Amino acid sequence: MTEHHAPSGFPAAETVSEIVADLRRDLAADAGVAIYLDDTQGALRIAFADGPVARRLEPRGTRRLALDLPFHVERAGAPGATLLVAVPDVDGGFLYIARAANRPFTEDDRSVARLYAGRLAERLATVRRDEVTSQSIRQLEAVQRIAARLTRLASIEQIGQAIAVETRKVIEYHNCRVYVVDDNGVDVTAVAVRGETSEYEGETLAALRVRVGEGLTGLVALHGQPLVVPDAAADPRSVQVPGTPHIDESMLLMPLVFERRVIGVIVLSRLGVDRFGKEDVRLLGILADQAAVAIANARLLESRDRALEELRALLEVSRSGSEAHDERALARILARRIAAGARVETCSILRWAEGSSRLEVIGHDGPGPSTASSELAERPAMRRVLRELATVLVQAADPLDEPEEQARMLARGDRTLLLLPMAAGGEVVGLVELAVQSEERHFSDGDLEYCRALASHAAAVLENISLLQRLRRAADLDQLTGLANQRQLQDRLLHEVARASRSGRPLGVLMIDLDGFKEVNDQHGHAAGDEVLRQVGAVLRQAVRSHELVARYGGDEFVVLMPDTGAQEACAAGERLLEALRNSPYVLHDGSRAAVGASIGYAVYPEDGVTPGTLLSAADRAMYGVKRRGGGRVRHAPRVSRAQGETAG
Numbered sequence: 001m002t003e004h005h006a007p008s009g010f011p012a013a014e015t016v017s018e019i020v021a022d023l024r025r026d027l028a029a030d031a032g033v034a035i036y037l038d039d040t041q042g043a044l045r046i047a048f049a050d051g052p053v054a055r056r057l058e059p060r061g062t063r064r065l066a067l068d069l070p071f072h073v074e075r076a077g078a079p080g081a082t083l084l085v086a087v088p089d090v091d092g093g094f095l096y097i098a099r100a101a102n103r104p105f106t107e108d109d110r111s112v113a114r115l116y117a118g119r120l121a122e123r124l125a126t127v128r129r130d131e132v133t134s135q136s137i138r139q140l141e142a143v144q145r146i147a148a149r150l151t152r153l154a155s156i157e158q159i160g161q162a163i164a165v166e167t168r169k170v171i172e173y174h175n176c177r178v179y180v181v182d183d184n185g186v187d188v189t190a191v192a193v194r195g196e197t198s199e200y201e202g203e204t205l206a207a208l209r210v211r212v213g214e215g216l217t218g219l220v221a222l223h224g225q226p227l228v229v230p231d232a233a234a235d236p237r238s239v240q241v242p243g244t245p246h247i248d249e250s251m252l253l254m255p256l257v258f259e260r261r262v263i264g265v266i267v268l269s270r271l272g273v274d275r276f277g278k279e280d281v282r283l284l285g286i287l288a289d290q291a292a293v294a295i296a297n298a299r300l301l302e303s304r305d306r307a308l309e310e311l312r313a314l315l316e317v318s319r320s321g322s323e324a325h326d327e328r329a330l331a332r333i334l335a336r337r338i339a340a341g342a343r344v345e346t347c348s349i350l351r352w353a354e355g356s357s358r359l360e361v362i363g364h365d366g367p368g369p370s371t372a373s374s375e376l377a378e379r380p381a382m383r384r385v386l387r388e389l390a391t392v393l394v395q396a397a398d399p400l401d402e403p404e405e406q407a408r409m410l411a412r413g414d415r416t417l418l419l420l421p422m423a424a425g426g427e428v429v430g431l432v433e434l435a436v437q438s439e440e441r442h443f444s445d446g447d448l449e450y451c452r453a454l455a456s457h458a459a460a461v462l463e464n465i466s467l468l469q470r471l472r473r474a475a476d477l478d479q480l481t482g483l484a485n486q487r488q489l490q491d492r493l494l495h496e497v498a499r500a501s502r503s504g505r506p507l508g509v510l511m512i513d514l515d516g517f518k519e520v521n522d523q524h525g526h527a528a529g530d531e532v533l534r535q536v537g538a539v540l541r542q543a544v545r546s547h548e549l550v551a552r553y554g555g556d557e558f559v560v561l562m563p564d565t566g567a568q569e570a571c572a573a574g575e576r577l578l579e580a581l582r583n584s585p586y587v588l589h590d591g592s593r594a595a596v597g598a599s600i601g602y603a604v605y606p607e608d609g610v611t612p613g614t615l616l617s618a619a620d621r622a623m624y625g626v627k628r629r630g631g632g633r634v635r636h637a638p639r640v641s642r643a644q645g646e647t648a649g
Contacts, residue, residue, distance in 0.1 A: 016123055020050045023097070023116040027109050031080055031098035035120065038093065047093075052100075081105055085113045088121045095120070150294035156180055156302070159294050160192030163266060163287070168196075170283050174249070175200040175269040177208060180295060181221055181262055184442035186211055188221045188265065197271065202243040215239035217265050220253045224262045226281055227253040230274040250275040254284045256292040264295055309341075316341075327351075330465050331363025334458045338432060339365045342451050346414075346435040349458065350374065352386060352428065359430065366435070368412065381405050385419045385431050391448055392419040395440055409435075416441040420451055422459035429459055478552040480530055481537030489551035489559055493612040496563050500605050507605035508562035508570035511619035512540075512577065515597035515631040517556040520586075528588045532596060535586050543580045544573075559616070567604045567636060574600040574634035582632075599626035603637040 032051025083105045087093035160178035178192040190208035213222045229251040256264035331349045339347035346366030350359040359374045381402045394417040396409045416436040432455040478485040500507040521529040540550045549561040586594040601622025609615040618637035626635045
């Protein structure tokens, strides 16, 4: 009875059994026939055996030294005769034919054996082609499943992790890295890394980052061609990853190409030398095509989301004007929103008045204190921004960049600095300074355009509030003297009376009427009178304290509000103002001088009045009392009953 022996999984057993049976019969190989084949690991092993030889021959490794034997070998003597015949076109394969009787194989036997070896070679080649085809189909089906999964993922990081996990189902590796080329076209950033052995435990995404053209990964990103590296440790183009040991490894690098542009790189590593073949390249190429499409789609989604974020940030910047009532408060809000929108750590907004040599920081957001101002003579980069409306990008590590700015960056710990002009209505009003400390930042053209839009919106918002403040000041100021007008006086007096009521502190009010002013108008004209009023306003403004308010009440009458001032202090202040008005020279346009004095009355909260109207009325009565007595004095309000005072108000 025929007895077959074949290793588990040998697909050709049924196919070759008929040929082997015929061979045994025609050559009287009663001891049996065995087929040795290369196991792809460098050893020859029994793939199939038929007859008693199957029991005697153990499937132990036979080194490829057998390939050096002649095509056929006879061995006489017990237990019989044997013949070795090479199987054509099957690398290292041969037939082992044995007879139990001590009867040598003849030349005819050897010819017949070669014919059967040829038939076996044809049959094995067919089987192997079928095997390869079947395996290729399984691998392509696996790649299709991987591609289907990739298309369902929304972020580049998720796609990178999926590539690392799924690739191992079709290609054996010990480490996988997935990179993407940043929008700036300079940086190649790792988005996924998966090590299957301890040799790769020290790798981090940050440490794997390279630039286009740098190292093996950068070269593939630059040229867009697959690269098989048999011995990466010996390749002069390779760059050692910080924090990892020096190991012998082979590498396969495949570009991710979308619309003829390299958008990433897949890097596979195996321990040992020369471990990747043509089939690995083919499979990874197919997978890379699918991965590139998935990453491109994810980038489109991210771009859409980023565009929405940018529009939202621009809208928030535009709306900031409604959240602040003065320029500095608004600038602080804008700095915070611009920093968030541009994704930087620090933002400073600097105001510049044309013709000035200094830039003043009016808003800052980020770590560390901001400088109060910058002298343009010391900041050539800022001068260029203001003069040319240029956008200036400075890298601290670039030896060709601005040395003055780099020195400041080094002192503050900045890695990247971006200076943007702020212009409104065709006029430069300042600049925006963006700083990155964590790592060197390369802004793409789209990033720069977006940052310029943020700066432009900020300039428009700041100019709007600046104009509004100027209009408010104009509405609150007397156009002739620049002092507060009656509107501002009434608002401030109402506020100070309420504050005095809450705090229990006094409030002094001076009413001033000029002596001799009518004579100036009569003798020199109203233009001269207006000039005197302007000079009087300047004298009064210089003679009062910073928290006190001077207002033109009407004609040649003025009012001074003095918070936290009692009767004795108000009287002393009145005497001081009277002396300043007397001693000031009032020079007219024709060179002549005018003599002007004053009559001053004062009232104090709460003894002379508890409402704005009663206080003004009391001070006014005191002033007219001085007028009736010839002027040139300071007088306290005459005592009246609280009821009378409030009626008078």
